[in-house]
Structure formats: structure tokens, C-alpha cells
Amino acid sequence: MKAFTALTAAELRLLSRDPASLFFMVAFPLMLLVLKRGDGGAVPGYLAMIAAIGGMGALPGLLASYRERKVLKRLATTPISPILLLGAQLVSQVAAGLAGSALLVVVTVAVFGARAPGDVLMLTAAFLLCSVMACALGFVIAAVVRNTRGASLIGMLVMFPMIFLSGAAVPRKALPGSLRQIGDFLPLTPAVEALGGAWSGTAVPFPLLILAGIIVAATATGAALFRWE
Amino acid sequence: MEAIEVTDLRKSYGDTRAVDGVTFTVRAGETFGIIGHNGAGKTTTVECLIGLRRADAGTVRVLGEDPARRRRALAHRLGVQLQDSSLPERIKVAEALRMFGAFYRDASDWRRVMERWGLRPLARKAFGDLSGGQRQRLMLALALVGNPEMVVLDELTTGLDPIARRETWRLIGDLKAAGTTVVLVSHYFDEIEALCDRVAVLARGRVAATGTTGELVARTGTASLEEAYLALEGADR
Incomplete structure (x- = not known):
């Protein structure tokens, strides 16, 4: 436990020193909110976006660089299990996303006077599932693509279309029919639905179940394909 | 033993x-x-x-x-220093020592290890900003922080x-x-x-051979470890 805490604390500190992560997980969603004149209806999508940026935009490149620069190998010579490092990465990405999300929600309600989320507990649970799912997908990318630049690039290529087609960045209603159909098959779509339901206070168990299923499938795939060096 | x-x-x-x-x-x-x-x-x-x-x-x-x-x-x-392994670019020297110290059951005080290896002036420097020699020194200190x-x-x-x-x-x-x-x-x-x-x-x-430097030199009839090595290396070819 002491080792895990130390690892997670170090990872969080590193994340807080990364200007790109800070910008995309904290400042960027706030900017979008301002552009939307504080429209609370857009916020659940932005929460999904924060999770996607951390898990798919940042995590694959980070894991691949740890492998390429033999950070993983060095840690593998210590008593910690390498799994612990992946766990610390997950916890720190989720925690950072949660902090960015909490800030966004508070600003939406306190500054722009939007209606408070209908079910805060459910919203938190939906965000946690969404964030863990994004990290699990990022883990699969890092398992399939071996070098750092490739993993970062593929992460971005997967993330950007997904946040536009899943309803995270723009409402799906605004998309042409064929693009909306693609969105039906993207893992971030149920995430946006779950967050949207919790925001308005209606129970949406089905999207949450889908998220849980994706987490299990992606983690198993990642674990089977991931190479430590 | x-x-x-x-x-x-x-x-x-x-x-x-x-x-x-x-x-x-x-x-x-x-x-x-x-x-x-x-x-x-x-x-x-x-x-x-x-x-x-x-x-x-x-x-x-x-x-x-x-x-x-x-x-x-x-x-x-066991303490290990690997050839060309590294740490995250933005981790600071003191943070790395403290973190590695937390991995071991019977670790030395990381501050003392930092002192002993002359890393104190670098405590707040990021790994990515260290020179090659400084990195090497840190990696050695990390190999010893677990009191192996x-x-x-x-x-x-x-x-x-x-x-x-x-x-x-x-x-x-x-x-x-x-x-x-x-x-x-x-x-x-x-x-x-x-x-x-x-x-x-x-x-x-x-x-190709095991022994003290003196034994290897004597066995090969050479004058130094380097010559003994070259002789053993060549003999094995």
C-alpha cells in the first residue's frame, strides 16, 4: 500500500507538471463552456471529453514512453509489481479528470447559474466508469502500438473523431444521419448518455452496464497484448 | 555461503x-x-x-x-542499476529517491542516501534536466536506497x-x-x-575463464588484465 501511494502521488505530481494535460483537462473544457455561454446541457458531453482526453489522448503516449525509455524495466527490478504502476497511472488519470470535472460543474452552476446536476452521486459514478473505460481503451492502444510517437498519434486519431461523433463535443442531433449511425457504435456514446442522464436526474442503467462491459473487454485485451519492453 | x-x-x-x-x-x-x-x-x-x-x-x-x-x-x-534505463522526464531527484525508498521493506533513509551520493544540490532538479553523469549517479543511488x-x-x-x-x-x-x-x-x-x-x-x-586478475594474467602469460582478456577472448574463438 505504501508503494502504491508513493507511485500514485508521484504520477499525480508529474501529471500536474504537464502543461498539455492541465490545459486539456482543466482550461479547455472551461473555454468551451464560456463559448457556450454557460449552457448546462453541454456539460455532460464535456465531462466525457475530459475523460477521453486523459485516457485516450494522454495515457497511450505516456505508457509507451515509459516502456521505450525503460522506465518500466527499471521499476520491474524493484519489489513492486509492474501491475501496480498501471494501477497508479489509472488512479492518477481518473483523479485528475475528476478534479477537472468538479471544477467545470462548480463553475457551470456557481458562475453561470445553470441548474445543479440532478443526481450528483450518479454523475460521479458515471464519470468514474467513463474515465476508467477511456483509460482501458488507452491501455489497449499502448499494447498494440509499440513506440511513443505512434501510440500518441493513434490515441489522438481514436479520440478526436470519437468526441465529435459520440455527442461529447457537439450534440448528436446536429450530426448528419450517417455520422450519427457511426456514433451508435462508439464506446464514448453510452458514456455521454450515462452522464447526460445523471445530469438531468433520470436513471440510465443500460449505458452504465455497457461501459462496465467495455472496461472488462478492453482490460482483458490490453492485458493479453501488452508487452513490458 | x-x-x-x-x-x-x-x-x-x-x-x-x-x-x-x-x-x-x-x-x-x-x-x-x-x-x-x-x-x-x-x-x-x-x-x-x-x-x-x-x-x-x-x-x-x-x-x-x-x-x-x-x-x-x-x-x-537486491539493488540494481540497469544499462540505459531511465525515469520520467519531469520527476525530481528527491521525489525519485523518496518513491523508490517506499518500494522496499527495509529501506535506508532516502535523505541520507541523497546526501551520501552528493545529490543534495540537485534535489529539486528534474531527471530530464540532469547531465549524463548526474543521471548515472542518481540511478546508482536508487539502486542502494533499498539497503540491499x-x-x-x-x-x-x-x-x-x-x-x-x-x-x-x-x-x-x-x-x-x-x-x-x-x-x-x-x-x-x-x-x-x-x-x-x-x-x-x-x-x-x-x-572463457574465472579468477582473480592476478590468476588470469598468470594463466595467459600476459602483463595486464586487458592483455589477458584479449588472449582469452582470442583463444576461445
């Missing part, structure tokens, strides 16, 4: 026989050198010792344990300037004096001569 017993170790990658029947023992408290050119099997041997790789055949015992099966238990008693019974150092002083090199030798001398078993992988003959009680010469995946 023997700190390391390696018997007929074999490891291949595809068709390449990286290690092809290596046998040697290291006594507890001894400083043991492994010397050989690139591709001789040094790194593979070391990786089998510390449990990063599983041997294809042969037995390995380190501090009485099988590293392939008991890697984590052994890791508490044995250390395995691969390419100990590569990238260090002559003064830092001598300073590192002095610190290795301190470890010896404290009874720590040291395995030193190097291709610097002066380093092996200055620090090691005994040496194994690796050539093409086998041990």
Missing part, C-alpha cells in the same frame, strides 16, 4: 544463443566482475540473475532464491567524467567494506582491476 550460483545457464532469442552454458559462483561479500565485449551475453546473464528473464535451461540461485520464481521477494534484498544485501551494477561508470568515476569507485569501496556483495558488469579493465576480487570473462555466451 555463496551469494550467487549459476550452473549451465542457457538463453536463446530465436536462433541466437545469447547465453550458451554459463557457470560461475559469487561468494557473499565479494566484488565480482563480469567482463566481455558487446554481445558476449553479459546483459542476458544479469537479467536472469535479477529475475527479469527466465532461463531456457540451467539453474540460477541468488541469495538462496530462484530469481525467476521469487523475483519480488528477492528484489527487496547485494547490488548488480551494469555499466557502472559509463558516461561519468574521470573525477565522478573515481568518486563512484570510492563509494563502491564503502559498499565492499560494509559487506555488500557487488556484481559489476563492465568493459573498463581499470575499473574491474581496481574494484573486483574476482572476474569472469564472458565470450560468445560462455565463461
Whole structure:
């Protein structure tokens, strides 16, 4: 436990020193909110976006660089299990996303006077599932693509279309029919639905179940394909 | 007691026989050198010792344990410095030492290790901003922060300037004096001569000879470890 805490604390500190992560997980969603004149209806999508940026935009490149620069190998010579490092990465990405999300929600309600989320507990649970799912997908990318630049690039290529087609960045209603159909098959779509339901206070168990299923499938795939060096 | 017993170790990658029947023992408290050119099997041997790789055949015992099966238990008693491994770019020297210290059951006080290795002035510097020599010094300190019974150092002083090199030798001398078993992988003959009680010469995946520097020189009828090495290397060809 002491080792895990130390690892997670170090990872969080590193994340807080990364200007790109800070910008995309904290400042960027706030900017979008301002552009939307504080429209609370857009916020659940932005929460999904924060999770996607951390898990798919940042995590694959980070894991691949740890492998390429033999950070993983060095840690593998210590008593910690390498799994612990992946766990610390997950916890720190989720925690950072949660902090960015909490800030966004508070600003939406306190500054722009939007209606408070209908079910805060459910919203938190939906965000946690969404964030863990994004990290699990990022883990699969890092398992399939071996070098750092490739993993970062593929992460971005997967993330950007997904946040536009899943309803995270723009409402799906605004998309042409064929693009909306693609969105039906993207893992971030149920995430946006779950967050949207919790925001308005209606129970949406089905999207949450889908998220849980994706987490299990992606983690198993990642674990089977991931190479430590 | 023997700190390391390696018997007929074999490891291949595809068709390449990286290690092809290596046998040697290291006594507890001894400083043991492994010397050989690139591709001789040094790194593979070391990786089998510390449990990063599983041997294809042969037995390995380190501090009485099988590293392939008991890697984590052994890791508490072992300090390792790997060739060209690194840390996250933005982690600071003090943070790295504190974090590694938290990994070990019986760790030394990381502040004292930082002091001892002259890293205090660099405490708040990020790993990515350190010079090659400073990085090497930090990686060595990290190998020792767990207060190990044995250390395995691969390419100990590569990238260090002559003064830092001598300073590192002095610190290795301190470890010896404290009874720590040291395995030193190097291709610097002066380093092996200055620090090691005994040496194994690796050539093409086998041990060409083992002994003290004096024994190797006498056996080959040469004048220095370097000449003895070249003679053994050539004889094995």
C-alpha cells in the first residue's frame, strides 16, 4: 500500500507538471463552456471529453514512453509489481479528470447559474466508469502500438473523431444521419448518455452496464497484448 | 555461503544463443566482475540473475532464491542499476529517491542516501534536466536506497567524467567494506582491476575463464588484465 501511494502521488505530481494535460483537462473544457455561454446541457458531453482526453489522448503516449525509455524495466527490478504502476497511472488519470470535472460543474452552476446536476452521486459514478473505460481503451492502444510517437498519434486519431461523433463535443442531433449511425457504435456514446442522464436526474442503467462491459473487454485485451519492453 | 550460483545457464532469442552454458559462483561479500565485449551475453546473464528473464535451461540461485520464481521477494534484498534505463522526464531527484525508498521493506533513509551520493544540490532538479553523469549517479543511488544485501551494477561508470568515476569507485569501496556483495558488469579493465576480487570473462555466451586478475594474467602469460582478456577472448574463438 505504501508503494502504491508513493507511485500514485508521484504520477499525480508529474501529471500536474504537464502543461498539455492541465490545459486539456482543466482550461479547455472551461473555454468551451464560456463559448457556450454557460449552457448546462453541454456539460455532460464535456465531462466525457475530459475523460477521453486523459485516457485516450494522454495515457497511450505516456505508457509507451515509459516502456521505450525503460522506465518500466527499471521499476520491474524493484519489489513492486509492474501491475501496480498501471494501477497508479489509472488512479492518477481518473483523479485528475475528476478534479477537472468538479471544477467545470462548480463553475457551470456557481458562475453561470445553470441548474445543479440532478443526481450528483450518479454523475460521479458515471464519470468514474467513463474515465476508467477511456483509460482501458488507452491501455489497449499502448499494447498494440509499440513506440511513443505512434501510440500518441493513434490515441489522438481514436479520440478526436470519437468526441465529435459520440455527442461529447457537439450534440448528436446536429450530426448528419450517417455520422450519427457511426456514433451508435462508439464506446464514448453510452458514456455521454450515462452522464447526460445523471445530469438531468433520470436513471440510465443500460449505458452504465455497457461501459462496465467495455472496461472488462478492453482490460482483458490490453492485458493479453501488452508487452513490458 | 555463496551469494550467487549459476550452473549451465542457457538463453536463446530465436536462433541466437545469447547465453550458451554459463557457470560461475559469487561468494557473499565479494566484488565480482563480469567482463566481455558487446554481445558476449553479459546483459542476458544479469537479467536472469535479477529475475527479469527466465532461463531456457540451467539453474540460477541468488541469495538462496530462484530469481525467476521469487523475483519480488528477492528484489527487496537486491539493488540494481540497469544499462540505459531511465525515469520520467519531469520527476525530481528527491521525489525519485523518496518513491523508490517506499518500494522496499527495509529501506535506508532516502535523505541520507541523497546526501551520501552528493545529490543534495540537485534535489529539486528534474531527471530530464540532469547531465549524463548526474543521471548515472542518481540511478546508482536508487539502486542502494533499498539497503540491499547485494547490488548488480551494469555499466557502472559509463558516461561519468574521470573525477565522478573515481568518486563512484570510492563509494563502491564503502559498499565492499560494509559487506555488500557487488556484481559489476563492465568493459573498463581499470575499473574491474581496481574494484573486483574476482572476474569472469564472458565470450560468445560462455565463461572463457574465472579468477582473480592476478590468476588470469598468470594463466595467459600476459602483463595486464586487458592483455589477458584479449588472449582469452582470442583463444576461445
